[in-house]
Amino acid sequence: MSVNDLFKQELKIVNLGLKSFHSDLKSQGVTTVQVNWKPKAGGKKNMLSLLGKINKVKQS
């Protein structure tokens, strides 16, 4: 199926990230689902660094 065929069908959207995309589509009657997703550790660099380190703990 080509991409153009896709747009001839009813769109069903799964949105990750900014909720405004989901809200705007929903207000236009488009079937849309907002995924409850956040970047790992909320994107905090110091926490990502700590998680990276703790994941390298030695085998017992």
Place this chain on the structure above:
Amino acid sequence: MDIIENANKEALEIIQNGQPTLIGLGVAGEVIPGMAKDLFLHAGPPITWEKMSGPLKGGVMAGLMYEGLASTPEEAAEYAASGKVRFDPCHHHDAVGPMAGIVTPRMPVWILENKAYGNRAYCTLNEGLGKVLRMGAYGPEVIKHLQWMESVLYPVLKETIEIHGPIDLKTMIAQAVQMGDECHNRNKAATSLLIREIAPSILKTSFSNEDKIAVLEFLNSNDHTFLNLSMPAAKATLEPAGKVKHSTIVYTMARNGTEFGIRVAGLGNRWFTAPAEIIDGLYFPGFSMEDANPDVGDSCITETLGIGGFSMATAPAIVQFVGGTPKDAVRYTTSMYEITTEESRAYKLPPMNFRGSPTGIDIRKVIETQVLPVINTGIAHKEAGVGQVGAGIVHPPMACFEQALEAFVNLLEDEGLLEE
């Protein structure tokens, strides 16, 4: 399996195997380890009189008047500030206390034993709702009620448990969570089960009918009677897990009304604290968020175990007390599986298709997902002497978990346990 996974498996096995059992009652000064005549215990992490919030100060003042060390609130405040009484967290003495969590030497306490590991936990008897010490109230009616608890409730219940013998609280909690309780702010089923269990033994005691009736009426009038058993049951269950080296499992969450504190198994007795949050909830008529003290009490030991707010799905009626809808309650419980390690083998939740309650908070998962533990709680007035003003939902500050993760990584680095 890496060192942390191995340690967490051991910690979870300890939690799953816990057998919290009511074995009797005693007087705090005689049975709580390290208790002394000049020592008052309080909820949450360590704190000084100067930094205590209104409800904690009010509870201390009530405690001093109850102990006969002061005769007026003014005298009590002066005494507390003089340094003649020392303060220490309940958690440092195998004890837990709801809200202000004040335990004074004369107070009667429940004694629990974790039959699987032999450790004990202690908690005062619940005073009921309204003007009570644990909410920071200190009027004459508060002291009079505490005196009745000491002179009538305590001796009757002490003899009752001696006659009845030990009571398996794990089974009782397991039953209650299938009857609409989550055993933090809803204890209606558990209290009923307790009364059903001990009523015949109450009747068999040597006390007058008048006293027996008064005790049964009081227990029956107070749905929170069982809270002061579910809390030490959780404490007794979690405490041995707190000794597992290299485990990232949280074994204590507690608040003193000023700060929220957590302790992590692999980091021993060290507290990780941050300012306690204001609670989003339902306020009694005439009160609002403006009147609220920040989060206070050791009662979130229930959530630390995986009941309480973590099991709200099983207690839909509680939303009428703490706010939200039954759908929210399911959402809260569902989200707690993201930050926990196992599902309880004992506490099964019917609305979750009998999944076990979310058990074993892992600090790594909290940081990774940014999902904070959910706690339902009573709300105390910020001024000493007023009492409860509502109930609601609150979370620990993320800073507690961030500090703990950093300390954990430092520990692993110091011990040379991280791969290059």
